[in-house]
Structures are given as C-alpha cells and as structure tokens.
Amino acid sequence: MVNVQGLLQKLKEKSRKEGISYQFMLQLVCQEEFLRRLANSRYRENLILKGGLFIFAYTEFSSRPTMDIDFLMKNLSNDQTEMLKVINDIVNMETDYRFIELRVRSIMNITEQKDYHGIRIKMVGVIANTKTPFDIDIGIGDVIVPDAESRKISVQISGFESPNILTYSLESTVSEKWDAIISRMETTSRMKDYYDIYYLAGHYDFDGRILKDALLNTLSNRKTFFDETTIVKVSDMYNDDDMQRRWKSFSRSSLEIDLEFKVVVDMVVQFIGKPMNAIIKEEDFSEDWYSKDRTYK
Known part of the structure; x- marks a missing residue:
C-alpha cells in the first residue's frame, strides 16, 4: 500500500x-x-x-x-x-x-x-x-x-x-463535438472540438451506421439546425483569419505541437461528411471508417 x-x-x-x-x-x-x-x-x-x-x-x-x-x-x-x-x-x-x-x-x-x-x-x-x-x-x-x-x-x-x-460512447462524443462546431461556426472559441474529432478519427475505426445514428440523435435532441451547406461552411473554416488565430493559440498552449488548422478541418470533414450527407438525404449509411486509411469503405 x-x-x-x-x-x-x-x-x-x-x-x-x-x-x-x-x-x-x-x-x-x-x-x-x-x-x-x-x-x-x-x-x-x-x-x-x-x-x-x-x-x-x-x-x-x-x-x-x-x-x-x-x-x-x-x-x-x-x-x-x-x-x-x-x-x-x-x-x-x-x-x-x-x-x-x-x-x-x-x-x-x-x-x-x-x-x-x-x-x-x-x-x-x-x-x-x-x-x-x-x-x-x-x-x-x-x-x-x-x-x-x-x-x-x-x-x-x-x-x-x-x-x-x-x-x-465514442460515437456520441464525436456527435456532441460536431454539434458544438456547427452551432457556433466561426464564433466558436472551442478549438478542442476540432482537435478531438481529428484525433479520434485518426486513431479509431468507426461503424458508420452507428456514427450516423449518433449524429442524428444528438442534433435532433439538441434541435441544432443543419442543411446541405453545413459541411461546405465547416470545410471553409480554415480560411477565416480569426479561426486561424484561435487555432494557433490553442495548438501552442494545449497541444504543444505545430499542426495546421487546414489539416484538422480536412480530416473532420472527411470523417463527418458522408454520414451527414446520408442524414440530409435521409438515406441509409453502412460504410465503416478506417482510421489507418482515413477513409470510409
């Protein structure tokens, strides 16, 4: 003892x-x-x-x-x-x-x-x-x-x-962070949400069907607005000067690594884009995410 x-x-x-x-x-x-x-x-x-x-x-x-x-x-x-x-x-x-x-x-x-x-x-x-x-x-x-x-x-x-x-679950963890991203967009100070999704997508495989269900349940439960332009708006976040400044400050203080915001945003969009598009189109989604390849199959 x-x-x-x-x-x-x-x-x-x-x-x-x-x-x-x-x-x-x-x-x-x-x-x-x-x-x-x-x-x-x-x-x-x-x-x-x-x-x-x-x-x-x-x-x-x-x-x-x-x-x-x-x-x-x-x-x-x-x-x-x-x-x-x-x-x-x-x-x-x-x-x-x-x-x-x-x-x-x-x-x-x-x-x-x-x-x-x-x-x-x-x-x-x-x-x-x-x-x-x-x-x-x-x-x-x-x-x-x-x-x-x-x-x-x-x-x-x-x-x-x-x-x-x-x-x-990891799926609902990702979903709540995605909800925080799209509900705040360029006004957010929560750079950790981008990084956490980036990190999880880069290290863990996901069942796409479960992830889609988690995203839909979280966004519906929180009454968060989204449409076909949501992914496009997020994918353009790295062009926002204020977001770039916030990211640099966050990565220096919290991560102590040099990681480009564009790399993070691109990964988030790659990971979330397909299940979100399936939600918007009200379609089934059965592909799985493979972290090693960073893609759905």
Whole structure:
C-alpha cells in the first residue's frame, strides 16, 4: 500500500520521466480518486463520464490533456441543494486512499440557456501539503448512442484500484463535438472540438451506421439546425483569419505541437461528411471508417 509521501514521490518521478507537469499529475490523481469513489457509490449509474477526461482516459492518456471532469446526469435532480448532497455522498465514500482528501468549494448553475440547466461544482483535492483545484461539470438531457458503456479507467500509479464507471460512447462524443462546431461556426472559441474529432478519427475505426445514428440523435435532441451547406461552411473554416488565430493559440498552449488548422478541418470533414450527407438525404449509411486509411469503405 502506497502512503501519502510515497504517492507524492512516485508522482514526482513520473512527472520527470514523462515530461508532464507535477501539478497536472496531482490533478489526474485527484480526479481519479473522485471516479473511484463514484464507482463505489450508489450513484454509479447516474453520472456518466464524458468529454475531455473520458477521451484522455480512453486513449490511455495520449490525447489532449484536460482540466475538468464532465458527466451526463441521469435520473437525478439538477437542484443545487440536491446535487450538493450527491457530491458530498460520493466524496465521503470509503476507499483505500483516504489520504487523498476531496472538498467541495462551491456549486453553481451553468448552461442556463438550455431547457434544463447543468451544474458546476468547484472542487479541491488535498494530498499532504498540496492543494489541487478542479471542476466537475454535470449536464442533463443528452442522448448516448448506442448506449453508456461500463469501463475501467486506467490509473496513474501502478497498484492503485482502477475505477469501474459508466462512460459515453465514442460515437456520441464525436456527435456532441460536431454539434458544438456547427452551432457556433466561426464564433466558436472551442478549438478542442476540432482537435478531438481529428484525433479520434485518426486513431479509431468507426461503424458508420452507428456514427450516423449518433449524429442524428444528438442534433435532433439538441434541435441544432443543419442543411446541405453545413459541411461546405465547416470545410471553409480554415480560411477565416480569426479561426486561424484561435487555432494557433490553442495548438501552442494545449497541444504543444505545430499542426495546421487546414489539416484538422480536412480530416473532420472527411470523417463527418458522408454520414451527414446520408442524414440530409435521409438515406441509409453502412460504410465503416478506417482510421489507418482515413477513409470510409
């Protein structure tokens, strides 16, 4: 069993070895512990991991790092008082790692423009003399195609228990990011949506029929407008000067790599274009996406 000082030493060693900041390692361990307590709680079926941390964990921590935890909530109230009780119940669950202390700092409503507002909980993880803030964002009302998946989340330190929780599907993850792209178009500041679709399309194969169903369900559920010009507009995004500036800033700060925005946009359009055209034309779509070839067959 690793004690608190042993944990901090292992995190420092891993930070030096892998070139990842010590603060980010602390954040991942605190988030991992929240997921572990969720997995052991009666709310395991109610909070479904999604977003950046889901992608980061799914890809074995090789994709874009993220700061927050995102969940889809099922069959619980979005009242702040009720949600605070839920989070405190989770935080107070017993695990073998109680030297990782989790505290709630504040709670607030978010996405109030939607039919049902979400909740943001500001947390802090305390390990010995370290304090690590992170947010938990909880949304409601979205759909998952084909369904939520039970998944073991990899851990940072060998020997620690892997949390077994419910997560999104990759298809609905892509669909929600596509929805964010086309609902904001050139006004978006969310360059991460382009990158995440680009990354997933470049590393994973997809069943085209399931992806088409996920796209249709997400766009219909969110009442997002689209037509035959939508793909064309997205394909032209790399010509927008403001979008180019935002992309350069994002790639420098979040990716630390030199990746042309045009390359990313072209991949997104190549990946999403065929199933979207099938949706628009109300046609069946049965081709599969092959990441190695970056095409449908």
